[in-house]
Amino acid sequence: EGSALGYHESKVEPPQMKFRTCLMLPAVDMKLVKDEAFWTMVYYVASCSSESNTREFSSPQILYEVALSFLVKKPLEEAMMDAVQMESVERLGAYRTPQKARTAHYRCWIEALNFLLLRRGVSERDALKIDMMIGLQMMHMVNHDLRFVQEVAVQQRTILEVACRELAHRAGRLSEGRDADSCASTGLSEGQMDQIKALIDQVKDTLDTLPAGIEGDSIAPPPLVLSEMSRELHRTSLKTLLGTTVCRHVAGAVQVTDPEALHASIREAALKGDQETVLKLTQMQIVTEEVRQTEEVPTEEALGRATVIGLYFSASWCPPCQRMTPQLTRIYNSIRMDGKQFEMVWISSDSSEDDWHKYYGKMPWVALPYSAKKIKAALNQKFHVEGIPKLVLLDQNLNVISTDGLRLLNRHPRGFPWSQDSPPEVPGLHALGDRLLRKGDVDAGPVTFLPRYVEVDVLQQPARVQTFDDAIAAVRWCDKLCTLIAVQSHCIKNVHYHNAALIQHTFTHLLPLPLAKTHPQYESCVWRTECDYDTQLDILILLQRIIEHFVAAAMAVEYTRSWDSVRLVVVGAIAAVGHAGM
Numbered sequence: 085e086g087s088a089l090g091y092h093e094s095k096v097e098p099p100q101m102k103f104r105t106c107l108m109l110p111a112v113d114m115k116l117v118k119d120e121a122f123w124t125m126v127y128y129v130a131s132c133s134s135e136s137n138t139r140e141f142s143s144p145q146i147l148y149e150v151a152l153s154f155l156v157k158k159p160l161e162e163a164m165m166d167a168v169q170m171e172s173v174e175r176l177g178a179y180r181t182p183q184k185a186r187t188a189h190y191r192c193w194i195e196a197l198n199f200l201l202l203r204r205g206v207s208e209r210d211a212l213k214i215d216m217m218i219g220l221q222m223m224h225m226v227n228h229d230l231r232f233v234q235e236v237a238v239q240q241r242t243i244l245e246v247a248c249r250e251l252a253h254r255a256g257r258l259s260e261g262r263d264a265d266s267c268a269s270t271g272l273s274e275g276q277m278d279q280i281k282a283l284i285d286q287v288k289d290t291l292d293t294l295p296a297g298i299e300g301d302s303i304a305p306p307p308l309v310l311s312e313m314s315r316e317l318h319r320t321s322l323k324t325l326l327g328t329t330v331c332r333h334v335a336g337a338v339q340v341t342d343p344e345a346l347h348a349s350i351r352e353a354a355l356k357g358d359q360e361t362v363l364k365l366t367q368m369q370i371v372t373e374e375v376r377q378t379e380e381v382p383t384e385e386a387l388g389r390a391t392v393i394g395l396y397f398s399a400s401w402c403p404p405c406q407r408m409t410p411q412l413t414r415i416y417n418s419i420r421m422d423g424k425q426f427e428m429v430w431i432s433s434d435s436s437e438d439d440w441h442k443y444y445g446k447m448p449w450v451a452l453p454y455s456a457k458k459i460k461a462a463l464n465q466k467f468h469v470e471g472i473p474k475l476v477l478l479d480q481n482l483n484v485i486s487t488d489g490l491r492l493l494n495r496h497p498r499g500f501p502w503s504q505d506s507p508p509e510v511p512g513l514h515a516l517g518d519r520l521l522r523k524g525d526v527d528a529g530p531v532t533f534l535p536r537y538v539e540v541d542v543l544q545q546p547a548r549v550q551t552f553d554d555a556i557a558a559v560r561w562c563d564k565l566c567t568l569i570a571v572q573s574h575c576i577k578n579v580h581y582h583n584a585a586l587i588q589h590t591f592t593h594l595l596p597l598p599l600a601k602t603h604p605q606y607e608s609c610v611w612r613t614e615c616d617y618d619t620q621l622d623i624l625i626l627l628q629r630i631i632e633h634f635v636a637a638a639m640a641v642e643y644t645r646s647w648d649s650v651r652l653v654v655v656g657a658i659a660a661v662g663h664a665g666m
Contacts, residue, residue: 088144091160095179102179106199108167112155125151194218209258216254223251223283230290238465241291248284255280292458320482322383327459329380330387330429330450378444378451386450390427392501394489395476397469399433400443405473408490412475413448415493424500431460433472477502537575540568542586549595552613556623559661562590563626566633584637587630588650591657598664611664623665631658
């Protein structure tokens with residue numbers, strides 16, 4: 085990964101760059117492979133970060149230019165040229181796309197297996213089939229493990245969805261171009277394809293039944309797309325976004341005013357000679373009330389032809405939503421009366437299904453089923469819904485047009501479908517911009533690198549001091565932590581406050597004060613332990629550095645009466661420990 089790919093032969097196949105992911109090294113002495121020096125070097129490379137600026141050589145340089153050259157007893161370039169002369173081009177390995185994420189160490193064994201299979205005479209199609217079978221076995225393991233977990237985080241869910249797509253993609257490649265004669269030998273049969281599809285559907289159905297974990301707040305980065313095939317593979321579909329079905333109204337009319345009763349009332353009033361009542365009843369219209377029921381329809385059928393799709397997040401208990409819904413209904417009907425393909429989906433936050441049905445009766449668009457709570461949670465996270473009402477507008481490719489669709493519909497309803505195409509660049513808009521350009525080279529100055537940050541873990545201090553060794557360890561850690569804080573002021577703020585607080589805690593709370601010989605508990609004092617001259621000298625040097633750190637901090641911290649007391653007490657405690665150590 086990274087700079088290590090520079091040592092591998094490459095070939096450009098737009099829009100991708102492919103590499104020979106495996107190197108052939110001829111005439112390798114097995115004694116050197118078993119040498120401890122070689123594996124010590126490999127372990128050093130694996131345990132050190134390749135981004136460190138403190139070493140003269142990076143980790144890939146050490147691995148390729150030192151370790152591998154050690155195996156072949158010559159520079160790596162000469163060994164690679166010898167391999168080209170000894171082997172045919174086909175036996176050097178195929179050009180393959182390297183791993184793009186920081187997981188190349190997992191991909192190493194896959195690349196090595198593929199290389200060895202091709203070297204053994206296995207065809208590329210059979211090697212692809214073996215690769216697919218490994219992925220199929222892993223998918224069986226995933227399906228087994230999902231039975232025993234209680235939740236799946238969003239990051240893990242995304243990885244499993246990508247794995248399902250990749251397995252389906254590999255199976256599809258193996259089924260391409262097969263006929264009745266070659267299906268059994270080189271491709272996958274229809275029964276095998278059905279088994280793979282059933283396994284993938286079972287994994288997806290199990291994921292739909294599991295709630296998201298506590299890691300659901302963080303969103304995984306989008307996959308890297310380098311070709312049209314990859315774009316189609318990772319394109320979000322309506323089924324993936326909203327599920328397989330949505331709800332819509334089934335309208336039916338029920339007459340509220342009975343016509344026969346109305347005509348009977350008119351005849352009765354006419355017989356009585358009440359002309360005023362006859363006139364009122366004659367002008368009365370038969371009122372009808374629309375009774376709505378809901379049914380579930382496929383998502384593609386309901387939304388597949390829409391140019392713009394709006395996701396409306398609201399609830400019946402929300403007063404702003406109650407004010408916004410009639411306005412949206414008026415705008416929605418107006419846009420659709422103009423013949424424009426505009427659809428909306430209601431995503432409810434109601435707490436009961438009865439409230440959901442009552443509120444949905446006021447909306448003319450489709451809705452996410454009340455039972456689809458996992459899909460609702462995923463949509464809330466995907467579009468960062470922190471409050472309602474909220475309307476997210478998507479184009480026909482499910483790309484976000486606006487996350488503030490309420491404002492866009494209210495102010496610019498005639499701008500439908502609100503194209504996101506950016507205006508062309510016009511040089512005339514910046515006619516005088518060339519006067520600001522510096523024609524000559526710019527001297528940025530010498531390159532400087534900040535020192536690498538060393539972690540400061542104050543939890544290394546012991547929680548309690550019960551013995552003489554514990555006390556010496558606490559003093560030693562206090563000195564080390566104060567030094568680390570003091571020399572890293574470029575990346576640690578308020579270093580003097582940190583050091584002052586650390587030293588105060590160590591000598592007033594953690595370390596016990598030395599007791600006088602006349603004290604009744606002198607026998608239990610940790611400082612009465614006898615020690616040799618080297619330990620005494622070590623203690624005094626540590627205390628000297630600590631008192632220097634404390635004096636520097638005491639002079640830099642703002643003076644207060646309480647801080648003045650702390651300075652006196654801490655210095656006295658350090659002096660008492662130094663006297664006991666002598």
